[in-house]
Amino acid sequence: MSGALLEARGLRKSFGALRASDGIDFDVLEGETHAVIGPNGAGKTTFISQLSGDLRPDAGSIRFSGEDVTALRAPARSRMGFARSFQITSIYREFTALENVALAVQAHAGHSFRFWKPARSERALRDPARAILDEVGLGARAEVIAANLAHGEQRQLEVAMALATKPRLLLLDEPVAGMGNDETQRMVTFLASLKGRQTIILVEHDMDAVFSLADRISVLVYGRIIATGSPQEIRVNAEVRRAYLGEDA
Amino acid sequence: MPGRARILLWSAVIALLILLPPVAEALKQTFYIDLLRRVMIFAIAAASLNLILGYGGMISFGHAAYLGIGAYAVGILAFHGVDSGWMQWGTAIAASAVVAAVIGAVSIRTSGIYFIMITLAFTQMLYYLGMSLEVYGRDDGMRIKTHSQFWGLIDLADPVSFYYLVLALMLASLYLVHRLANSRFGMVLRAAKSNEARSRAIGFSPYLYRLAAFVIAGALCGLAGALLANHTAYISPDFMHWTRSGEIMFMVILGGIATTAGPLFGAFTLLVLETLLAGWTEHWQVYLGPLLILSVIFFRRGLAGILPGARDA
Structure with a gap:
């Protein structure tokens, strides 16, 4: 310290x-x-x-x-x-767990004025996102829509998103x-x-x-x-x- | 995976649209070439609105503005003897983009009902501007004597050539919106629609992305306006009337918001229903209204939601 x-x-x-x-x-x-x-x-x-x-x-x-x-x-x-989790879970409910974290990675990977390449297949976003999901113990749930995750998993996902920004x-x-x-x-x-x-x-x-x-x-x-x-x-x-x-x- | 269903669906749609003109001509029903051309022009307008409304969550109730600007750009230039389609359409797209940038810069700072009202108010201003343009026919509008000229590459006076051009442009537009929606850019838009607080907390500032989407949508709808002016050979302030904005919005919702094929299905269903009902009774709007309400209740994800292969994200 x-x-x-x-x-x-x-x-x-x-x-x-x-x-x-x-x-x-x-x-x-x-x-x-x-x-x-x-x-x-x-x-x-x-x-x-x-x-x-x-x-x-x-x-x-x-x-x-x-x-x-x-x-x-x-x-x-x-x-x-800075990275934050909210008292009331705040995630992208319509997106998969992996997409949630990939968005957090994307937010810190330069500007997003990239109009053509499909973001979902970009390894530069997916791979780090997957690694973080593994780290928080959600690796097996990567492809589940966030709204369908259990409450505890959603909280974990929120922490994963915070960590994905390398705070x-x-x-x-x-x-x-x-x-x-x-x-x-x-x-x-x-x-x-x-x-x-x-x-x-x-x-x-x-x-x-x-x-x-x-x-x-x-x-x-x-x-x-x-x-x-x-x-x-x-x-x-x-x-x-x-x-x-x-x-x- | 929906891969095979999607290929099948799109092959069928494209094949039908390609085959329509020769079949209609053989059956001496050329009216349908006209109708489908109109459908496809509105599909472009609806696709552009889908980008900001469906993917971006920005409920613009003034999208007809760009239809009008695109059409007036063609009409005004033609009136002054500029027949070049490159000039006319280029101006239509550029002018729509500029106006969208101004309207967007103001309206995107607001949200919800305020956003709806501001976009509506701007479009009403343009509508009344059109109503007051003495030289260009005021509320009567004016005829366009010659179609846009493209160095003799294509003759828009020929209904079938024009039809195929519109078909190509519509497919390109749907594909463009599809690519945009799935790019990093599109993901920022969709994320901000889904949960703006979360987006801000992970470091996105949605404003500029929304504004860019608004400008792209305006420009694309401006192209639809240029096509519409050539289709009707006529321009009028009615192109910008708020009911027209509502129609485009309805096409998006009916077809299925945030889907690639939705705008085409929505435009097709609304315009064909309109035509059929109008041929059957002069009070067609009385029947159309309830039909639309029922369809929204029962197909909550729009027509694209009930067709396998069209239900993309």
């Missing part, structure tokens, strides 16, 4: 009277898995959406690898190395939401296998997943980060227990 890959300073975002982000300072170190937890309505998705460029903060700044990216929108941030920072918004035990276990094992070679921001409700994956945890409550620290530190932090863990556990 070297310096901070991502630095957010003083992020503010309001929706009417609701302060979803109320001055958030947040760092992600190169190579770490940094989890963001917090009760429902704490503003976790609002926060991650500002990091990904889907939402523009009202105030504050975001620096990535030393560069100010606050004004950049999602496609530009993606090209810089420097992976933003995962509740990757195990709605999954059964087996599926959760598979996803956690897979994410654990990325540790060290992939910098990850993990927003998650599943505390077992968070405590087994995270190097550091930040706790977001009512739009503010009330604590950041190692899993052990967070577990024993009195304020955190009061605000959050106490309610759930």
Whole structure:
């Protein structure tokens, strides 16, 4: 772990009277898995959406690898190395799993003003896509239409698409939401296998997943980060227990 | 694989279209040559709309604009003594592309109902422009005295030669849209239609791709307009009326959106039904409406959806 890959300073975002982000300072170190937890309505998705460029903060700044990216929108941030999965699965439902991932590869393979050659038969897109599907364990499901995949497989596919963009920072918004035990276990094992070679921001409700994956945890409550620290530190932090863990556990 | 069914289907369609003129002439029913030529011209227009509507999800309710621009380019140049088809058709295509670029640049920033209304509004503006062009016949339109000339290579005054030219151009257009739709370019369009947030998150900025598709579609429909002007030997603002836009859209939907053959099936069915019903009763629209509604309900993927071999992606 070297310096901070991502630095957010003083992020503010309001929706009417609701302060979803109320001055958030947040760092992600190169190579770490940094989890963001917090009760429902704490503003976790609002926060991650500002990091990904889907939402523009009202105030504050975001620096990535030393560069100010606050004004950049999602496609530009993606090209810089951000990749995101959504809380509600976001995939191309009419396309096959392989086509989904191939599109993510294509998005990072130069411009797409190529009008003639059939994209589906391009090995430059298919081969890397297939390799990533194998990696996440969907290799056997490559030709299945995404809408027909099981819920857990769709979540895996979304992560595969994020990885296909060769991200420097992976933003995962509740990757195990709605999954059964087996599926959760598979996803956690897979994410654990990325540790060290992939910098990850993990927003998650599943505390077992968070405590087994995270190097550091930040706790977001009512739009503010009330604590950041190692899993052990967070577990024993009195304020955190009061605000959050106490309610759930 | 649908490979064999597709080859069979296309062979049959092409063979029938090639054989139609000699058969119609032998039976002294040359009217059908005219009808099918019209069908194929509208198939080009529908194919161009299919690119942006079917594959791109952009519900343009103003596609007749380019039909009108293409036709007026031919008519106006002919009026001023420019008979060269190269000039006329080149102008038709270029002018349609330019207008599509302007309309697209504004409308593609919006979506949903706003997109529909903006494309409709632009086309209404062009319609009223046509209505007000004193020199070119205002709402009466005007006749075109000579067909487009191509250095004597082909004589469009001969209905059969013109028919085969339209057939060739239509097949080329359908193939062009097919290739575009399956290229990297087309995949970006289809992906953005499927899930725009996902597209942006993996790094696509759909705007320029959509605009390019819009311009290509406009240019191709401009060609259909140039053909239509030669087909009717006549131009009028009615070419740009919003009901005409609706007709083209209906051809796309009826034939099967985002399919290669759909625009041809849609244009064929709509225009042939129109003709048959019009020969049977003067209130043909009363019968056509319900027929179309039923067909949309029962063939949700369009006519191409019920024919093996046409059900391509």
